[in-house]
Amino acid sequence: MTERELDAAGVTDPALREAYRHCRRLNARHGRTYFLATRLLPVERRPAVHALYGFARWADDIVDALGTGPDTARRDAELAALERELEKGLRDGESAEPVVRALADTARRYRIDHAHFADFMTAMRSDLVVTDYADYAALRRYMHGSAAVIGLQMLPVLGTVADRETAAPH
Numbered sequence: 001m002t003e004r005e006l007d008a009a010g011v012t013d014p015a016l017r018e019a020y021r022h023c024r025r026l027n028a029r030h031g032r033t034y035f036l037a038t039r040l041l042p043v044e045r046r047p048a049v050h051a052l053y054g055f056a057r058w059a060d061d062i063v064d065a066l067g068t069g070p071d072t073a074r075r076d077a078e079l080a081a082l083e084r085e086l087e088k089g090l091r092d093g094e095s096a097e098p099v100v101r102a103l104a105d106t107a108r109r110y111r112i113d114h115a116h117f118a119d120f121m122t123a124m125r126s127d128l129v130v131t132d133y134a135d136y137a138a139l140r141r142y143m144h145g146s147a148a149v150i151g152l153q154m155l156p157v158l159g160t161v162a163d164r165e166t167a168a169p170h
Contacts, residue, residue: 001017001020001021001023001024001046001047001050004043005043005044005046005047006020006021006047008042008043008044009043009044009045009046009047009048009109010044010109011047011105015101016101016102016105018098019051019098019099019101019102019105020047020050020051020102020105022054022098022099022102023047023050023051023053023054023055023098023099023102023103024046024047024050024054026050026053026054026057026058026099027049027050027053027054027057030057031053031057034053038050038053041158045157045158047102047106048106048109048110048157049154049157050102051099051102051103051105051106052103052106052150052153052154052157054099054102054103055086055099055100055103055117056120056150058082058099059079059082059120059121059124060124062075062078062079062082062124063075063079063124063127063128072128072129075128076125076128079121079124079125079128082100082121083121085097085100086100086103086117086121088100089101089103089104090103090104090107090114090117092104093105093108103117106157110156110157111156112153112156112157113152116149116152116153117149117153119144119145119149120145120146120149120150120153121145122145123142123144123145123146123149124145124146126142126145127146130142152168155167155168
């Protein structure tokens with residue numbers, strides 16, 4: 001994270017600045033195209049995008065770890081631990097985990113509905129065990145949690161020409 005981006009975003013706390021830098025490094029390492037696209041955003045919004053990306057990447061990496069059987073139980077335990085840390089971070093605004101610390105700050109600054117994070121975690125947990133969907137409604141619920149909520153999290157960060165409630169369904 002550049003000093004310019006953090007200053008523009010109004011992030012002054014040294015530990016929080018380092019948490020956002022950590023998220024930026026994750027984005028640069030794992031989401032090269034996404035990282036480059038982030039450079040096109042207004043400078044003050046970039047830290048929030050890196051925080052959202054960092055959290056989604058972390059959860060997705062847990063789910064996508066290779067292996068089956070007992071390994072699924074380990075990944076489920078890791079997701080549960082991440083979810084507990086997320087809930088605590090969103091509630092208290094603090095976390096020992098830099099990604100959660102930056103995410104909690106972003107959620108507070110942009111008034112991101114915490115339900116979007118809960119829906120995302122539900123979809124991540126289902127990725128561990130679900131191999132097909134009984135009907136289109138079940139698939140839509142999964143798509144909401146695995147993809148649509150990412151857009152809903154980004155909506156307040158990127159901004160809209162209409163109010164948030166009008167833009168969200170689209």
